[in-house]
Amino acid sequence: MTSPGATLRAIRERKPLVHNITNYVVMNETANAILALGALPVMAHAREEVEQMVGLASALVLNIGTLSPQWIEAMLAAGAAAEIPIVLDPVGAGATEFRTETAHRILDTVNVTVLRGNPGEVATLVGAHAEVRGVESITAGLDPAELARTAAQRLGVVASVTGPVDHVSDGERVLAVANGHQLLATVTGTGCMSSALTGCFLAAKSDAPLEAAAEALAAFGVAAEDAASGAGGPGTFHARLYDALYALDPATLGERVRITEL
Amino acid sequence: MTSPGATLRAIRERKPLVHNITNYVVMNETANAILALGALPVMAHAREEVEQMVGLASALVLNIGTLSPQWIEAMLAAGAAAEIPIVLDPVGAGATEFRTETAHRILDTVNVTVLRGNPGEVATLVGAHAEVRGVESITAGLDPAELARTAAQRLGVVASVTGPVDHVSDGERVLAVANGHQLLATVTGTGCMSSALTGCFLAAKSDAPLEAAAEALAAFGVAAEDAASGAGGPGTFHARLYDALYALDPATLGERVRITEL
Amino acid sequence: MTSPGATLRAIRERKPLVHNITNYVVMNETANAILALGALPVMAHAREEVEQMVGLASALVLNIGTLSPQWIEAMLAAGAAAEIPIVLDPVGAGATEFRTETAHRILDTVNVTVLRGNPGEVATLVGAHAEVRGVESITAGLDPAELARTAAQRLGVVASVTGPVDHVSDGERVLAVANGHQLLATVTGTGCMSSALTGCFLAAKSDAPLEAAAEALAAFGVAAEDAASGAGGPGTFHARLYDALYALDPATLGERVRITEL
Numbered sequence: 001m002t003s004p005g006a007t008l009r010a011i012r013e014r015k016p017l018v019h020n021i022t023n024y025v026v027m028n029e030t031a032n033a034i035l036a037l038g039a040l041p042v043m044a045h046a047r048e049e050v051e052q053m054v055g056l057a058s059a060l061v062l063n064i065g066t067l068s069p070q071w072i073e074a075m076l077a078a079g080a081a082a083e084i085p086i087v088l089d090p091v092g093a094g095a096t097e098f099r100t101e102t103a104h105r106i107l108d109t110v111n112v113t114v115l116r117g118n119p120g121e122v123a124t125l126v127g128a129h130a131e132v133r134g135v136e137s138i139t140a141g142l143d144p145a146e147l148a149r150t151a152a153q154r155l156g157v158v159a160s161v162t163g164p165v166d167h168v169s170d171g172e173r174v175l176a177v178a179n180g181h182q183l184l185a186t187v188t189g190t191g192c193m194s195s196a197l198t199g200c201f202l203a204a205k206s207d208a209p210l211e212a213a214a215e216a217l218a219a220f221g222v223a224a225e226d227a228a229s230g231a232g233g234p235g236t237f238h239a240r241l242y243d244a245l246y247a248l249d250p251a252t253l254g255e256r257v258r259i260t261e262l
Numbered sequence: 263m264t265s266p267g268a269t270l271r272a273i274r275e276r277k278p279l280v281h282n283i284t285n286y287v288v289m290n291e292t293a294n295a296i297l298a299l300g301a302l303p304v305m306a307h308a309r310e311e312v313e314q315m316v317g318l319a320s321a322l323v324l325n326i327g328t329l330s331p332q333w334i335e336a337m338l339a340a341g342a343a344a345e346i347p348i349v350l351d352p353v354g355a356g357a358t359e360f361r362t363e364t365a366h367r368i369l370d371t372v373n374v375t376v377l378r379g380n381p382g383e384v385a386t387l388v389g390a391h392a393e394v395r396g397v398e399s400i401t402a403g404l405d406p407a408e409l410a411r412t413a414a415q416r417l418g419v420v421a422s423v424t425g426p427v428d429h430v431s432d433g434e435r436v437l438a439v440a441n442g443h444q445l446l447a448t449v450t451g452t453g454c455m456s457s458a459l460t461g462c463f464l465a466a467k468s469d470a471p472l473e474a475a476a477e478a479l480a481a482f483g484v485a486a487e488d489a490a491s492g493a494g495g496p497g498t499f500h501a502r503l504y505d506a507l508y509a510l511d512p513a514t515l516g517e518r519v520r521i522t523e524l
Numbered sequence: 525m526t527s528p529g530a531t532l533r534a535i536r537e538r539k540p541l542v543h544n545i546t547n548y549v550v551m552n553e554t555a556n557a558i559l560a561l562g563a564l565p566v567m568a569h570a571r572e573e574v575e576q577m578v579g580l581a582s583a584l585v586l587n588i589g590t591l592s593p594q595w596i597e598a599m600l601a602a603g604a605a606a607e608i609p610i611v612l613d614p615v616g617a618g619a620t621e622f623r624t625e626t627a628h629r630i631l632d633t634v635n636v637t638v639l640r641g642n643p644g645e646v647a648t649l650v651g652a653h654a655e656v657r658g659v660e661s662i663t664a665g666l667d668p669a670e671l672a673r674t675a676a677q678r679l680g681v682v683a684s685v686t687g688p689v690d691h692v693s694d695g696e697r698v699l700a701v702a703n704g705h706q707l708l709a710t711v712t713g714t715g716c717m718s719s720a721l722t723g724c725f726l727a728a729k730s731d732a733p734l735e736a737a738a739e740a741l742a743a744f745g746v747a748a749e750d751a752a753s754g755a756g757g758p759g760t761f762h763a764r765l766y767d768a769l770y771a772l773d774p775a776t777l778g779e780r781v782r783i784t785e786l
Contacts, residue, residue: 017658025289025305027549027590031712036758041712042616042658043549046592049622056619056658066289068308068332070592092304095318098311134279134304134318186508188293188303233505234298243757246710287551287567328551330570330594354566357580360573396541396566396580448770450555450565495767496560 002175004215004257005250007205012038012250016058016203020196021045021075023065023091026189030061030196036245037219039200045071050078058203059084061196062110064102065091072102079110085202085209088112088157089195094124095134107155113202114213115151116160116195119144126151145174145262160213162194166221167262168214175214178258179221186234187241194220197245218257223248264437266477266519267512269467274300274512278320278465282458283307283337285327285353288451291500292323292458298507299481301462307333312340320465321346323458324372326364327353334364341372347464347471350374350419351457356386357396369417375464376475377413378422378457381406388413407436407524422475424456428483429524430476437476440520441483448496449503456482459507480519485510526699528739528781529774531729536562536774540582540727544720545569545599547589547615550713554585554720560769561743563724569595574602582727583608585720586634588626589615596626603634609726609733612636612681613719618648619658631679637726638737639675640684640719643668650675669698669786684737686718690745691786692738699738702782703745710758711765718744721769742781747772 017040022030027043034041044053047070054060060082062075079086088110090103103125106112115122119142123130128142128150142150144167151159152171160168166177184190194217201216202209223244231237279302284292289305296303306315309332316322322344324337341348350372352365365387368374377384381404385392390404390412404412406429413421414433422430428439446452456479463478464471485506493499541564546554551567558565568577571594578584584606586599603610612634614627627649630636639646643666647654652666652674666674668691675683676695684692690701708714718741725740726733747768755761 019658023305024286024548025293028553028712029290031549032758032762035710035712040658042619043547043590044616044620045590046622048593049591049620052620052622053658066305066307067311069310092306095304096306096311096314098308098314134281134302134315186297187504188290188297231505232502233508234294235501235504235506235508238294238504239501239759239763240756242711242759242762243755246757246759285567286548287555291552328567328569329573331572354568357566358568358573358576360570360576396543396564396577448559449766450552450559493767494764495770496556497763497766497770500556500766501763 002211002215002259004219005253007201007215008219008248008253009250010204011200014204015040017042017056018059018061018199018203019054019057020061021078022061022063025065026192029189030192032242033193033245034196034200036242037197037200045074047074047077050074051081054078054082057084059199061087061199062106063089063091063192063195064099065192067098067102075106076109079106085113085206086110087114087116087195087199089192090117090121090125093121094130100124112157113209114160114198115155115157116198118191119147119161119163122147122151122159122161126154149174158209158213160198162191166217168210170210173210174262176260176262177214177217177221179218179225181224181228183228183231183234183237184224187238214259218259219248219253222256264473264477264521266481267515269463269477270481270510270515271512272466273462276466277302279304279318280321280323280461280465281316281319282323283340284323284325287327288454291451292454294504295455295507296458296462298504299459299462307336309336309339312336313343316340316344319346321461323349323461324368325351325353325454325457326361327454329360329364337368338371347375347468348372349376349378349457349461351454352379352383352387355383356392362386374419375471376422376460377417377419378460380453381409381423381425384409384413384421384423388416411436420471420475422460424453428479430472432472435472436524438522438524439476439479439483441480441487443486443490445490445493445496445499446486449500476521480521481510481515484518526735526739526783528743529777531725531739532743532772532777533774534728535724538728539564541566541580542583542585542723542727543578543581544585545602546585546587549589550716553713554716556766557717557769558720558724560766561721561724569598571598571601574598575605578602578606581608583723585611585723586630587613587615587716587719588623591622591626599630600633603630609637609730610634611638611640611719611723613716614641614645614649617645618654624648636681637733638684638722639679639681640722642715643671643685643687646671646675646683646685650678673698682733682737684722686715690741692734694734697734698786700784700786701738701741701745703742703749705748705752707752707755707758707761708748711762738783742783743772743777746780
């Protein structure tokens with residue numbers, strides 16, 4: 001059962017350290033989202049330190065948005081060493097073979113807890129038809145709820161497929177999350193932020209990754225709704241998004257989330 | 263003939279993918295500028311994927327702001343594979359030999375469509391006297407209109423020289439762009455943003471690179487004028503700049519641009 | 525004697541170039557803080573150019589927030605070539621051996637002028653007990669004033685230990701700086717910004733590094749106080765922080781700083 005307010009309260013009390021090996025584009029923004037929510041971010045990618053750093057952390061977030069071979073090695077090493085929940089964000093899988101293969105390599109060798117991607121990326125990884133343009137998903141061959149369920153079953157993960165409505169599945173159950181705002185699509189890295197926040201929720205609720213993943217997306221969506229109110233466009237929305245994450249109220253979050261089981 | 267409103271409308275309809283191999287400082291900001299304008303950004307620098315990624319794109323933007331040898335190889339490989347318009351931003355050319363030589367190497371081996379730089383950088387590349395301090399242009403030995411024309415002729419590009427008034431030349435004609443705001447100089451990466459937006463305009467108007475480059479600078483300048491109105495300083499101006507790019511109106515853009523042929 | 529208004533005026537008149545070899549997370553933000561204050565930032569990390577770039581600069585800022593071996597080599601090379609004040613920000617020292625060893629390696633081989641860190645990082649480097657979680661300092665075994673004095677003596681630097689109250693020492697004198705705002709802790713990279721601004725103040729006051737370091741923290745703290753007034757949370761505070769740095773008034777800064785000698 002989802003209890004986003006309680007999970008958020010736990011995050012703010014425990015301040016879990018979330019280790020990110022992520023892309024250059026969103027490092028600052030995902031760190032700020034994690035901080036604004038109430039957890040502690042750390043970015044570390046050196047092969048020399050990732051195992052030790054992940055040993056201090058409560059969740060690991062791997063994001064392939066700007067790849068290079070050394071970073072892949074670091075992701076695999078951190079993933080192998082991690083005894084904590086792991087989120088994989090397969091940014092741009094389907095756009096290039098290098099990204100698709102890297103996402104598969106991580107899924108094959110790392111114990112990924114939650115795969116958080118857009119429909120095109122996730123469809124690519126289950127072998128369904130998808131059209132991906134750069135890092136944007138254009139179309140996916142499957143209904144998103146079905147896609148989430150199929151991905152969870154085939155890849156052995158909780159699949160978290162984001163879109164106008166998000167769908168999260170453990171292979172049996174499917175939770176739909178209807179929070180969010182269209183301005184999210186006008187700011188780069190909001191998908192990456194949702195993966196980072198998924199790491200925070202998993203850190204505080206590691207025994208229920210399906211629920212934790214859905215709660216993370218719902219909380220982020222509620223914050224986006226708050227940020228959009230009064231925003232003048234993508235730039236002021238972006239600044240207000242951190243304000244809204246910081247202001248999320250555990251006492252009312254449960255009433256505001258729109259999570260339904262399909 | 264310039265028709266910035268029509269070009270902007272085309273960008274928003276076609277949503278061209280713009281592939282950036284750019285510096286670490288401005289990755290997020292240039293991606294957000296491209297998104298706010300209405301195109302799709304992708305950042306990818308791995309030698310293993312740049313050729314495939316550039317094959318999906320409608321423009322390529324190369325920016326040498328934070329160089330290393332692997333990135334130069336990726337830029338050259340992407341540039342060689344690209345059959346699309348290419349923008350080069352020679353950040354810091356003139357400050358170090360490494361940057362000057364790299365800019366020349368790209369110009370010599372890649373089919374650069376538009377060179378977008380500040381007067382010091384462009385003057386360095388044509389062998390004129392210039393004083394560059396870090397990535398800031400202090401003085402250039404030539405009048406900017408003459409500098410743009412000379413650079414275009416000698417380097418075989420459309421030269422886009424930005425400053426209080428921008429000058430864009432194909433070696434024969436020179437267009438001056440008088441839009442913009444002094445707050446642009448207080449935010450890092452606004453030059454890089456103008457290069458990224460030049461890529462967007464080229465993607466939608468590849469048959470007229472002189473006009474596309476001037477329209478890009480004019481549109482960015484109009485957005486800066488809008489963003490400055492009500493800004494409290496560099497930080498709120500920066501946030502409002504994305505709002506203003508997003509709000510640019512194709513119907514009125516033509517009346518607001520101040521492009522004159524010299 | 526501290527004279528922050530005069531130093532700020534000198535920064536804005538001379539516009540010193542500050543060379544940063546820093547982490548990916550804060551490159552944009554520290555560059556913008558330097559620009560907003562009135563100096564000129566440059567980011568350059570290639571082994572091929574750091575010596576030439578540092579030769580153009582008036583201060584060098586080394587920050588180990590996202591390390592890799594090549595970057596360490598660049599920091600050491602730039603540090604060896606520099607004949608200007610050098611700031612070291614030992615981000616995450618104490619969290620991993622790689623970071624602790626790298627910070628020591630820089631301190632041992634580079635003529636560091638100011639070490640700017642949080643209590644856990646600085647305590648780690650003097651061998652005192654510290655608890656560091658990722659890049660956050662949880663506890664340090666020493667009183668911060670004593671910690672700053674001890675670090676300065678043992679490491680041969682001006683030690684600048686930031687916290688709710690900052691303590692800066694040259695090993696004999698200790699200056700306490702009481703400016704600042706709690707929202708600084710909700711935005712990533714504000715510690716890194718304080719190191720970058722320390723570089724700016726050192727560039728303009730290289731003969732008095734103790735005072736320059738304290739003035740930098742006080743000026744940043746005053747800006748944070750201004751930014752917090754009217755901010756809706758971390759995101760709008762962050763944007764307003766650049767506005768506030770830009771608006772710092774040399775004529776009144778001296779009255780607003782709260783620097784006391786212990």
